[in-house]
Amino acid sequence: MLGYVVRRIIFGVFVLAGTSLITFSLAFVVPGDPAVAMAGAKADPQTLSLIRSQLGLDQPIYVQYLRYLGRAIRGDLGRSYIRRENVTRLILERFPATLILAVTAMVLALVLALLMGVLSAAYHDRATDRLLLFVSLTLISLPVFWLGTVMLIGAAATLRSFPLGGFDGWRSLILPALTLALGLAGYYARILHTNLTEAMEQDYVRTARSKGLSWLGALFKHALANAVLPLVTLAGLDLAGLLSGVVLTETVFDWPGIGRLAFDAIFNLDIPLIMGTVLFAAFLIVVANLVVDLLYAWLDPRIALDKGQ
Amino acid sequence: MRLNLMEAAGLLMVVSLVLAALFAPLIAPHDPVRAVAPTFGNPGPPSAAFPLGTDQLGRDVLSRIIFGARVSLAVGVAAMVVTVAIGVTIGLLAGFFGGSIDFVLMRFTDVMLTLPALLLAMALVAVLRPSLLNILIVIGLVSWTGVARVVRAETLSLAQRDFVVAARTLGAPSGRLIVRHILPNVLPTIVVMGVLGTSGTLLLDAGLSFLGLGVPPPTPSWGRMVEEATTYFRTAPWLALFPGLAIFYAVLAFNLLGYGYLRRRGRSRAPGATI
Numbered sequence: 278m279l280g281y282v283v284r285r286i287i288f289g290v291f292v293l294a295g296t297s298l299i300t301f302s303l304a305f306v307v308p309g310d311p312a313v314a315m316a317g318a319k320a321d322p323q324t325l326s327l328i329r330s331q332l333g334l335d336q337p338i339y340v341q342y343l344r345y346l347g348r349a350i351r352g353d354l355g356r357s358y359i360r361r362e363n364v365t366r367l368i369l370e371r372f373p374a375t376l377i378l379a380v381t382a383m384v385l386a387l388v389l390a391l392l393m394g395v396l397s398a399a400y401h402d403r404a405t406d407r408l409l410l411f412v413s414l415t416l417i418s419l420p421v422f423w424l425g426t427v428m429l430i431g432a433a434a435t436l437r438s439f440p441l442g443g444f445d446g447w448r449s450l451i452l453p454a455l456t457l458a459l460g461l462a463g464y465y466a467r468i469l470h471t472n473l474t475e476a477m478e479q480d481y482v483r484t485a486r487s488k489g490l491s492w493l494g495a496l497f498k499h500a501l502a503n504a505v506l507p508l509v510t511l512a513g514l515d516l517a518g519l520l521s522g523v524v525l526t527e528t529v530f531d532w533p534g535i536g537r538l539a540f541d542a543i544f545n546l547d548i549p550l551i552m553g554t555v556l557f558a559a560f561l562i563v564v565a566n567l568v569v570d571l572l573y574a575w576l577d578p579r580i581a582l583d584k585g586q
Numbered sequence: 587m588r589l590n591l592m593e594a595a596g597l598l599m600v601v602s603l604v605l606a607a608l609f610a611p612l613i614a615p616h617d618p619v620r621a622v623a624p625t626f627g628n629p630g631p632p633s634a635a636f637p638l639g640t641d642q643l644g645r646d647v648l649s650r651i652i653f654g655a656r657v658s659l660a661v662g663v664a665a666m667v668v669t670v671a672i673g674v675t676i677g678l679l680a681g682f683f684g685g686s687i688d689f690v691l692m693r694f695t696d697v698m699l700t701l702p703a704l705l706l707a708m709a710l711v712a713v714l715r716p717s718l719l720n721i722l723i724v725i726g727l728v729s730w731t732g733v734a735r736v737v738r739a740e741t742l743s744l745a746q747r748d749f750v751v752a753a754r755t756l757g758a759p760s761g762r763l764i765v766r767h768i769l770p771n772v773l774p775t776i777v778v779m780g781v782l783g784t785s786g787t788l789l790l791d792a793g794l795s796f797l798g799l800g801v802p803p804p805t806p807s808w809g810r811m812v813e814e815a816t817t818y819f820r821t822a823p824w825l826a827l828f829p830g831l832a833i834f835y836a837v838l839a840f841n842l843l844g845y846g847y848l849r850r851r852g853r854s855r856a857p858g859a860t861i
Contacts, residue, residue, distance in 0.1 A: 288696075295697035303709060414845060418838040420789055422796045423812050423830030430823040521702050525793055529816070539705055540797065543712045551709050558702040566700075 278574065285570050289563045296559035297349060300552045301342050354553035359545045364553035368535060374444050375534030378526070379519035381450055382457035387512060389462035394469025394504075398496070401474050409466065416463025425456040425529035442531035453530040457523060461515060465508060472504035479503075506576060510569050517565030521558030592846025599839030607655040616646035618653040619804040629815075629822035638828045641811070642818065647825065650806040651832050657807050658836060661722050662788035668726025669787065670780050673733025674772075680734070681741025682764055692738070695731050703728040704793060711799045718801050725790050733779050740772045782844035785837045792833045808833045 320328075329335050333344055348355065354364035397409040432439045432452060440449035476482060477492075477500050485495050522536030531537075535554060542550035589597065606613060616622045616636075621644035630640040638647040680691040710724045744750060750767050758767075794800050795809025803810070808829040815826035 291693070292696050292700050295693070296700050299697065299701065303713070410845075414838065414841050418785065418834055418841050420792050420796075420809075420812075420830060420833045420837070422793060422809075423826070423833060426812060426816055426819060426826045426830065429816075430819050430826065433820055434823065518702060522705065524704055524708070525796065528797065540708070543705075543708045544798075546712065555701065555705055555709065558705060559700045562700045562702075 278578075281574055282571060285567055289567045292566075293560060293563050294346075296563075297346055297556060298342070300555045300559070301345055303552055303555070304548050305338075349556065354556065355549035357542070357547050357550045359542075359547045360550070364549050367538060367550065368553060368557050371533060371535045371538045372520075374532060375520060375522060375527070375536065377450065378453055378457065378523065378532060378534060379516060381454040382461070382519065383512060383516050385454055385458035386461035386465060387508075389458065390465030390469055390508075393462065393466035394473060395496070395501075397466065397470045398473035398477065399493070401470075406470075409470075413463040413466045416459050417467075419460060421456060421460055422525040422529050424459065425453065425526055428452045428456055429529065444533050449530075453526050453532055456529070457519065457526050465511070468508060468511065469504060472507060473500055476500035476503045506573070509576070510573060513565050513569035513572070514562065517561040518558075520561050522554065590846055590850045592842045592849060594846075596839050596842030596844075596846055599835065600843060603655055603659055603836055603839060606652050607659045610653045610656055614646075614649035614652040616649040618645065618649040618806050620645065622646050629818050629825050631822070632824060639822070639824050641814065641825060647811075647828055650811060651808065651829055654806040654808045654811065654829065654832065655836075657718070657801050657805055658788060658791065658833070661718065661725070661791045661801070662784050662836070665722040665725035665729075665787040665791065666780055666784045668722055669729045669783055670733055670776060672726055673730035673779075674737050674769075674776060676730070676734040677737025678741050678764055678768065678772075681738040682745055682760065682768065684742075684745075688738070691734075695734050698728075699731045701728070704790065707790060707794060708797060708799055711794060716794075716799050716802055721791065721794060721799075721801065725787050725794075729783065729786060729790065733776070733783070736775060736779060737772055740775055741768055744768050744771055778844055778847060781840055781847070785840040785844070788833065788837050788840070 326335075333341055336344075345355075352365055354368070356362065357364055357367060360367060393409050393413065397406045400406045429441055429452065433441055440446065441452075443449060473496065477496065479500075482495050482499050485499055486492070490498065520535075522534060522539050523532075524536035524540050526532065527534045527536035528540060535557070539551070539554040541547075542554060610618075622636075622640070624644075627642065629642050630636060630644070632639045636646050636648065638651065640646055641650070676691050676695065680688040707724050707728045710727070711721060714720045714724070745768065750763060753763055753767055791800065792807075792809035792812075795807045796813045798810070798813065800807045800809050811829035812826050812833075815822070815829070818825050
């Protein structure tokens with residue numbers, strides 16, 4: 278087990294180093310000079326060269342990268358060109374709003390998926406199952422920004438004094454969380470359905486049933502735990518993805534989260550902020566990966582024993 | 587080959603989209619980029635002359651949606667081709683050669699998998715400027731990882747099968763082994779992933795358009811139509827409704843086709859779907 282943990286940690290560190298290299302190279306794809314971006318187009322050459330040496334832009338690229346990496350490890354992601362503030366602080370300021378939205382949406386999605394998944398497995402290949410399959414496909418196919426817009430239209434038409442945007446109390450959370458959750462729920466419901474029907478055909482379930490356990494009893498006592506396990510991996514990674522900013526949903530509902538921050542950064546070509554949000558997202562996903570792997574190994578000890586992976 | 591209901595419906599929907607895109611000038615009642623409504627400055631409600639209403643510039647929404655099928659389908663399918671091309675190349679090379687080539691390519695895949703696709707696509711499109719070509723390349727660049735992993739796994743098992751080993755023993759060069767013996771056997775999986783992948787690239791493209799990073803105006807695009815309509819969501823709710831339905835229709839079409847096929851083959855799990 279310890280060997281497994283160490284291997285996973287080394288892997289995570291390696292992946293983060295790789296992503297930092299890619300985010301760092303983003304800065305070089307951008308046309309234009311960061312010094313000009315900071316000082317303005319009318320700045321005199323002396324000011325520009327001063328800024329360049331202050332930012333270390335006159336150093337060789339690998340030195341710049343190592344400095345960037347060194348600062349990033351200490352949690353310093355540089356200063357925003359436009360907002361003139363510390364990138365790490367800007368991200369952490371916006372994190373709570375995204376955290377609340379993402380966690381609420383994920384819980385909602387899992388509850389809906391569990392209901393739909395169990396129901397469709399119970400009625401496998403019958404009308405209910407087919408209907409739920411169609412519902413899942415519909416939910417998966419809905420463009421999230423449009424779903425959000427339609428919910429706004431519906432709420433504006435029917436509910437008076439309902440918050441239609443911004444982050445203001447729990448009622449403002451309902452629409453964006455639902456918007457995010459529905460697509461995920463459709464996806465998870467299909468996976469759960471597949472896993473459940475497969476698990477119900479396994480020998481250990483057959484044995485339990487032959488000893489007199491009812492179909493539903495076997496489902497809840499034996500099959501569900503095994504069917505839900507793979508969903509842990511998926512939901513963990515998806516949650517990390519949501520935490521790194523749900524740009525579309527936050528745009529529709531004017532939600533003051535990381536997604537909006539990244540969106541603004543991209544439109545202003547605010548390179549340090551773009552690099553910061555992308556790296557932060559990668560960091561969350563690597564951490565989630567690690568947590569999920571370890572959780573999985575703890576729940577299913579066979580994993581850690583498998584040296585092949 | 588008997589198609590099931592899902593496949594038949596999906597196929598019919600895809601064909602209808604292709605026809606709408608091909609014959610847009612013949613089907614569309616009005617010019618999609620010209621102001622044709624008498625009302626100007628305010629969206630007009632659906633009427634006999636304009637079945638889906640007119641937008642804030644007096645353009646016919648139905649005609650814009652029909653012409654929008656051209657860009658959406660073109661970007662969706664072309665981006666899928668880029669996605670599959672990158673994914674298949676990397677997957678075949680990694681799975682066939684193994685060893686250090688496999689290690690390097692797969693660790694690169696791991697890194698790309700960690701980066702948030704939409705954020706990365708937004709950043710790249712913003713930096714490279716939105717154009718048809720840039721958008722489909724960027725979508726391809728951020729979505730190939732799933733294809734690469736699946737193709738690698740299949741190649742890995744195929745490379746050890748008797749017919750490949752036999753061909754290798756007879757002296758067939760690597761290139762020939764990959765193209766003549768392995769690729770044809772991976773092809774069915776690639777096609778399914780391509781069909782299901784198109785729904786993904788369509789959504790990504792629509793999302794980019796919604797954020798203002800799609801094909802630049804005046805070319806009609808469904809995502810941007812929804813975005814422009816959000817200003818009028820109180821006064822003219824139909825304006826956001828119809829272009830969104832068009833995106834949904836297109837995405838659903840490819841999902842029905844792909845999942846329908848999987849269901850007929852007795853596999854309810856998409857290739858590449860994690861776990």
